[in-house]
Amino acid sequence: MMAAYTPMILQYLQVKADYQDAFLFFRLGDFYEMFFDDAIKASQELEITLTSRDGGGDDRIPMCGVPYHSAPAYIEQLIEKGYKVAICEQTEDPKQAKGVVKREVVQLITPGTMMEGKGLNDKENNYIAAISIFKNNTYGFICSDITTGESRATLLSGSFEEVLNELSLSGAREVVIASDFDEELQRKMRERASLTLSFEDDTASKEAYHNLLKNVSHEMLGVTVSRLLNYLYRTQKRSLDHLQPVAPYQIHQYMKIDYFSKRNLELTETIRSKGKKGSLLWLLDETMTAMGGRLLKQWVDRPLIEKEAILRRQSLVGIFIESYFERIELRERLKEVYDLERLAGRVAFGNVNARDLMQLKRSLLQVPELKDLVGKLPGEEAAKLAGSLDPCEAITGLLERAIVDNPPLSLKDGNIIQDGYHEELDRYRDASRNGKTWIAQLERQEREKTGIKSLKIGYNRIFGYYIEVTRANLHLLQEGQYERKQTLANAERYITPELKEKETLILQAEEKSVELEYQLFAEIREQVKEYIPRLQALAKTVSELDALQCFATVSEERHYVKPEFSSDRKMIIKDGRHPVVEKVMNAQEYVPNDCDMNAEREMLLITGPNMSGKSTYMRQIALTAILAQIGCYVPASSAIMPIFDQVFTRIGAADDLISGQSTFMVEMLEARNAIVHASSDSLILFDEIGRGTSTYDGMALAQAMIEYIHDRIGSKTLFSTHYHELTVLEAELARLKNVHVSAVEQNGKVVFLHKIKEGAADKSYGIHVAELAELPSELIRRANDILVxxxxxxxxxxxxxxxxxxxxxxxxxxxxxxxxxxxxxxxxxxxxxxxxxxxxxxxxxxxxxxxxxxxxxxxxxxxxx
Known part of the structure; x- marks a missing residue:
């Protein structure tokens, strides 16, 4: 059947055979065309016209296409939907081709390998991950952001849930796995996140990227890293010189916050909107650069557990708070710094343009000022940061000499390189400019000679230079004065031998000038590429400065205090507030609360009415702990905190419809996750455990969990409940104390005081809350009767x-x-x-x-x- 197709369609099918899981953008002239099933599906996804053509077979072939100059927008739409796009370009000059023009795929664009476009969030990494499975339930995991060149890898053991947790934490949009990867585990990955799965079986490390593996000593980790790198080099088909050596890590080096707890606490996005607004990250993000924003998110995702590292950040935050004017000046300077990490990536990738290099130059021009500002700050750590700010003067000087201040977006239209940078280019430009001056002079002379004031000399790409005379003035020309070139409706166009000769000189000079400019730009890009490691090191320092000044800005504006860390299991928070709720409500309206826990007071059993603030109180304790361990100040008048190794939460209720799990099953799974993995150094927040089943079942489960955590684990635990019967446990469990959120009843109405007090609540006021929700009065009266x-x-x-x-x-x-x-x-x-x-x-x-x-x-x- 294939023999019946035309040679071009046969070529298409041969290329497509290697890219079955991608849309093949097949270059034909000024269009990228798609055929067969690709065309049908692309016409639906992109809402473009589906046509057909004769491909040499019995039936017409479905076909659709997009102009090459607008292809990036269409490609981005497909990538956002989770598809892959293979770009197939003409690799020989059609004029020199014998038969079908040679074509080959020059790049595979996937959700995890996007280098530019609106689909990339400036303040979020775009990770691609790889996972390998080994014996004894051991898994290799790596995530890499090819826009910035950073990669992190670790070995995980035990349940696949650990892998899912790391995958969720990274936010990876694409995962590379072996072709025989367990299908059930693939299903679990798709349930947890919207992912594109790609396959790579080659795990042999190549000499080309040996340097990237220099920090990876474990063989199993090396296999996983090689799997990802092989996939990247095979699909991108270009330089990846900006990739940095892989940084191994262990999950126990950071506070562990599992997927469920991160979601419940709304650390980086809210549960309802799935957006940043309303999250802890939204509250904190006063960063001025894209790099600083990405680092801030990484810090929120992975709080520290090493005390010295936390104190280092705290110290620098304190310095920035005390150095108000320097911090304000620093923020102004950081505004002028573009995304150095991604600019370096684009340089290596070969898709950087002249405007990108101007952004790089303007950024580097800020570095001496930043270095001077930070150098004036007190303390050894500030001095170290100042010493790490490398101005890269050689790049700045090169770009200052070479690139014009406001270059065009296209690299193929010229006018990129500065006059005086290259002698031969200056000669071409002189010829072109003088020629155009000569043409302007010729136009004036011909107007005087003919007496035709409207005579003009114009230019277009098809006919070149011409003399145009309107029909009304043709009688003023002498016979044979000009050679007719083109007839228009209202004018005639002419040429002269002299004009033709000058045109040749001008166009040759312009063509050679544009070609030389592109060549010079490529040379400049290669020189900049040599500085990529230094640029990446500079970017790390700038992003750290930005994240630290961000902490200082938020802490000062919102009146946060520096927490102290205890070694005797004390957690004493005075006037603690929920940072996000406080910002949304307005600080004057928020009711602060204390939290007093120690080695003799490990568990708080919290009772109180619905809507009184039990869940908010519990969340604010967890967020205070997280803020403290990322190095920020905390919302309180004073705080003494232990360093937690893990935070577990079971707050809120939601069905997991995808996996067919009820609210109660989700509740039990999240509770199990905490109970199985928590240690005595962990923080557990359980809200209304057991409410998804019958009263006695739920109460029995809740009490059993309280007793198990108290007797077996010893974690700091906040347990809120409406099962008031459980408050008798205070007499049985030595380290459990009752507290309640107070409310008063006035004239038959409940008034929430939102204040935590010692002891147990007297009732839940559920019907009062229903009344506040404005349920029908008849219904409320009936509910009261039923209750009695x-x-x-x-x-x-x-x-x-x-x-x-x-x-x-x-x-x-x-x-x-x-x-x-x-x-x-x-x-x-x-x-x-x-x-x-x-x-x-x-x-x-x-x-x-x-x-x-x-x-x-x-x-x-x-x-x-």
Whole structure:
């Protein structure tokens, strides 16, 4: 069947055979064409016209195309949808071709290898990852950003969940795996994130990138790194000189925040909008450069656990806070610094243009000022940062001499190189400029000679230079004065031998000038490429300065304080606030709260009404810990913190519809993740555990978890619940304390005070919250009636079965009431005395605890009556 196709279609099919998983953009003249299934699918995805052509077979071939000059926009649309695009270019001059013009794929563009375009977020890395599976549940993981050249790799062991967590943390859009990679694990990766999967079986390290592996000593890690590098070199087909040596890391070097906790705490994006606004990163991001923004996100994703490293950042933040005027000047200078990391990547990749190099020059011109500013700051660490600011004067000087200040976007139209940079180029330009001056003079002479004031000399690419005379003035020309070239509706165009000769000189000079300019630009680009390592080192220092000044700016503006770190398990936060909620609400409206935990007070059981702020309080504790361990100041009036190795949260409720898991199953999986992996140095936040099942099931699970964490793990734990019965655990578990979020009832309405107080709450005020939500009044009245009836029924059943009819908080209140009355601390009425005598007649010590509570509860009701 293939033999029936035309030679060009056969060529297309041969190329397409190697790129079955990509759209093949096949260059034909000024268009990229697609055929067969590619054309049908591309016409749908890009909303372009589907046509057909005769391909030599029995049927017409589906076909669609896009102009080559607008192709980047179409390619970006496909990449955003998760597709790959193979660019197939003509690799020989059509005039010299014998038969079909030679074509070959010059680059495969994928979601993980995008180098430019709107799809790249300036303040986020664009990672491509690779994963390898080894024996004994060991996995190799690497993620690389080819726009910046940075790569990080690690070995993971145990559950594949560890790999999924790293994958989610990196935000990688593409993952490279072996062709026989387990299909169930592929499914899990797709469930966790929107990913493009690519395949690479070659894991042999090549000499070409041996230097990139110099820090990788473990054989299994080397296999994984080589898999990714082989894929990149095979698909990009160009220089990747900007790739930096791979940096190995271990996950226990940083505070571990699993995927669920990161989502629940809304560290880098919110749960509802999936956007940055409303997240901790949104609050913090006062960076002035794209590089600083990316580093800030990396710091938020991976808080430190090494105390010395945290204190170093703290110290520099403190210096920037104290050096207000220097910090303001630094911010102004950083505004003028472009993305050095990605500029260096574009230089290496070969797609840098003259405007990019001007951005590089303007950025480097700021470095001496930055160096001087930072050098004036006190402290050894500031001096080190100043010493790392390399101005790269040679590049600045080269670009100053070579590139014009406002170059055009295209490299093939000339006018890029400065006059005086290259002698031969200056000669071409002189010839071209003098020729154009001569043409201007000729136009004036011919107007005077003919008396035709509207006579003009013009130029177009088809006919070259010409003399144009309108029809109304043709009678003023002498016979044979000019040679006719072209006839228009309202004018005639002519040439003269002299004009033709000058045209040849001018056009040759311009053509040679443009060719030479492009050659000179390529040479300049190669010279800049030699400085890529220095530019990347400079970018690291600038981004660190930017992230640190960002912490200082936020801390000063929002009145944060420097936290201290304890070695005796103390966590004492005074007037703590939720940083994001405080910003959204306005600082004056936010109610601050304390948190007091230590070795004898490891768990807080939090009760209180719905909407009172239990979840906000729990989140603010976790965010305070994270802020402290990324080196930022924290929202409080004072804070003493332990250094946590992990943070686990179970907050909020959501079905996982993709994997078919209910809210309760998601809740149990997240709880399991914390309980299995937490240590005594971890922080656990559990919000309303057990509410997705029946009351007794949920209460039993909640109590069992509390006891397990208390007895087996010893983590700092905040556990909020509406199961008030659990508050009796304070008497049984030595390191558990009851606290509650206070509320008062006024005129039948609940008022939330949002204040954390010692002890347990008395009730949940659920119907009051429903009333605040403006449910129909008839419904609210009915709910109150049902509640009264249920409470009465519960009381009756309790008397029959021994089931307690009072919550633990109410029982505690009742015991206190009778203790005070028994000691005659208040005047008693006759009725009260009689009831106490009745109580004395009972041998309460012979009753079970449940019966005793019920008895007290009933007696109190009589007293209140």
């Amino acid at each position: 009836e249920l409470e009465r029924k519960d009381n009756r059943e309790g008397q029959q079965t021994g089931k307690p009819t009072a919550t633990a908080a109410e029982a505690s209140e009742q015991l206190s009431f009778f203790a005070e009355h028994g000691e005659q601390k208040v005047p008693l009425k006759r009725k009260e005395k009689q009831l106490i005598d009745d109580l004395k007649d009972l041998n309460i010590l012979e009753l079970t605890p449940l019966q005793a509570l019920n008895t007290l509860y009933e007696l109190q009701k009589k007293l209140k009556a």
